[in-house]
Amino acid sequence: MSTEIKSAASCSAPISGAPQALVWQVHPRDNVLVALQNLDAGQQLPEPWQHIRLPDAVQAGHKLALTALAEGDKVLKYGYAIGVLTADVAAGGHIHSHNLKTALDGELDYSYQGLQASPLSYPADLPTHFKGYRRGNGQVGTRNELWILNTVGCVNQAASRIAKAAQQYAEQQQLPNIDGVFAYTHPFGCSQLGDDLSHTRNILAGLAQNPNAGAVLIIGLGCENNQLTTLLMGLEHLDQSRIRAFNAQQVTDEDEEGLAAAQQLLQLMSQDERSECPISALSFGMKCGGSDGFSGLTANPLVGQIADLASAAGAKVILTETPEMFGAEQVLMARARTEQVFDGIVQLVNDFKQYFIANNQPVYENPSPGNKAGGLTTLEEKSLGAIQKGGSAIVEQVIDYGQQAKVPGLTLLQGPGNDAVSSTALTAAGATLILFTTGRGTPLGFPVPTVKIASNSALAARKPTWIDYDAGAMLQPGQSVTEFAKEFFRYLVAVASGERTRNEVYLNKEIAIWKNGVTL
Template identity: 70%
Template sequence: MSTEQQAGCNIRLTTTPGSADGLEAQLQVLQVHPRDNVLVALQPLPAGAALPEPFAHLTASQAIPAGHKVALQAIAKGQPVIKYGFAIGAASCAIQAGEQVHSHNLTTLLSGQQQYRYQGCEARQPEYPAGLPTEFQGYRRANGKVGTRNELWIINTVGCVNRAASRIAELARKEFADLLAQSSIDGIHAFTHPFGCSQLGDDLSNTRELLAGLIQHPNAGAVLVLGLGCENNQLATLLKSSPDIDASRIRAFNAQQVEDEIEQGLAAVGELLQQMSQDQRTACPVSDLVMGMKCGGSDGLSGLTANALVGRIADLLAAANGKVVLTETPEMFGAEQVFMARASNQQVFDDLVQLVNDFKQYFIDNQQPVYENPSPGNKEGGLTTLEEKSLGAIQKGGSAAVQQVIRYGKTASKAGLTLLEGPGNDAVSSTALTAAGATLLLFTTGRGTPLGFPAPTVKISSNSSLAARKPQWIDFDAGGLLRQGQDATEFSHAFFRYLLEVASGRQTRNEETDNREIAIWKNGVTL
């Protein structure tokens, strides 16, 4: 990986000699940006170890775990600690060169809302490289959108009919097994949830918007919507909230209004499957892809490998006029100015300011500090402050201009990068990305998770040890970027080709293990 500007960070990697057993040489330390006053250990550094050139004048004063930070120079108490070229907090005590920098001597600088000023868009439109594929094999829907899968989805209005929805899916997979085996139908899945009853106001609206987004999703070749009848989330209102649908591919009823909801559901599924069995994949331009970018269980390498790799994919897709959606609003705190400098116009800038300040106020209203992050697992992996986690997390957004800011439950409508309101929670934010129209999810992780969602979920490990330890979870190992001499551009292009294979039908690990679920953001009053 060469020195270059990537997602706002000038990454400089320093190599070490190959190991004695003949394995590929691995990078040992990294200075992310020339302004940084800390290095990142890419491998464990024993106490007393001399660092490689050009840092040979430094010695690790204590053992430094992989992913953790080591001071490049003396940092006085109160002085900023710089990583990615930005402050990730301040020294809570004097730090000596070669000393570990972590929770014991580094503290956040974040507090409440801030004032911002638009100064124009700094981003440049990326160019799509010659030689990369320009098409994938997808399912063109009646509304013009393109799915990467042809699945029948069962969506319920309320948790009271969860078991009925699941039972219909289970029985349908058995009853229609021959049709499934002989056609282009990719599966039958029920996506259940506990909400829809006794919700009020914005909380009910959020549930309805989220479910409406799933009903309209192009990966669903057809949808059975199952209601109860007496819930706040009324079936008729939900369907009116889903205008961008092919009515011939929807069946809906309330369980209270039929004699046997299981029998009625199976009959509806049978009708829909007959229509879906005629669907075929066709060549579609890359511009028809919608990718959602997410990180979960991050470690100290996530922002340097997996997230940076996904950022390159975001730029490739934006260059092809595809859609990229990024969420996890609280994991923008401390790094929001990077996106604001890339707002395509004043309105997008204002929308982003409102999004960030509203989410900070959400924390404040619930008497929680805005910096209550990273998680214990993040900290064990080397992340110390929310600023550090955020600067690593936003690498997934690449370097293209921000074209749109949308609220939770809404659908991305513009080519390029869209920022979506949502919490950092893996299941909630990944479901929101799917409802926003993402037909592929790119999920980076340093610690691993078996989670999967309605859209194919590509798991990208930040380190090779995770990929080797959990091959049933991980689809792609971004730790390969740390191999000596690895060219980041070639690496990202190989990954992009793999993603087009997934878009064209290659299964992900979550599909192979049938890990699929949804989660809805509960942020209001329940009766």
């Protein structure tokens, strides 16, 4: 079992700031620097900041003042304000939670200024095809798996037993072209009302229609709110020969019934073969979790370049985590294709703020303790780093939680920042690959291949069973951002064509559904 972590190696031109081994100015307008390694009090900075001697120790990923700043001054990072100082700071002084606060508060007024983005072009030296599984409805999967879904938590254990038995059957029969059998269980479906019931039903419907599922077995109980017949009515676009479904209360032995159905589906799936498919048939879900001060410098911008390449190729790119757009939403609004899309972004952001307000919670509670330990201070800072996963692509569509992305280019998906909930939503929206950036690390994985990208090389070295790609290598002198991104894109094409990710090797595959309402 290989634990080699991928990183681009054949790069030439330097990344901006990379030769400075100690600090990095992310944008020319910034009045802070980011420490690239732990710095000691009294340490002198290299050129062109050699006049600065640090009054305090600063940890890697944290910020320090480029010049002397006064209480009330705005702190700029990524070229935008990330908060307001609550105390004077000397040149080189550490800027963090003790002296920087958010400037955000409640809903804002927005006005449409027209599209402020340019079309993107796809480089001639990148692959134009990958090897995927063509489905009868025209979609293309990157895996050929049997997914077992349950309408209600009461049959979780039955679903898991059937999946295990079906996997053993596929192996014993040596069925070709089967990438695995997986049960994606959850605790919901019973005693749910309103939005909660709709969320559960829509997410399950979206999962059933993800093209990485070569076939789907859906198991109900029979008396639950999330009725099997209603769920099946939403799957009319699927090949009905690839769906089996039953209620456990209506059969004698649910394990026997389920295994027989799974065996039929596996025999059908064994006839599927990978074939050459255009890059435009891919669908990328963009996600970050356990971010640190390097996430917005390395991993997220790298994923943003993939978003641009994929959009230019006519593929789908899906970005979610709405509360991690707060403070940076106007950057996305400026890239709305039409005024209708702009209005959709406004509603996306304001609806999520109202969700916080209705539950008597502060709108700008983020970042998390782990984010802060890694150097992130305010939500503006976290959001400006997080939205870089969307690159500079034009926003083509805005969809609600549980809906599917329908058009090529960048789609914004309503959803929370929670890693499991938002990544499941990306899968239900149609993502056939998830690019998951992290600075702190997590073993979480999801139904589709989940490519874990470390923002720093220390994490990649420490957690080889979690991390697939080391974006921290971008900070090495001599690296070219463009060539690094191209090398990463080639790796993603290999994953789409069958190369397994860490979450697949170690079977870290699960789902989570957003619950925000009443339970009976």
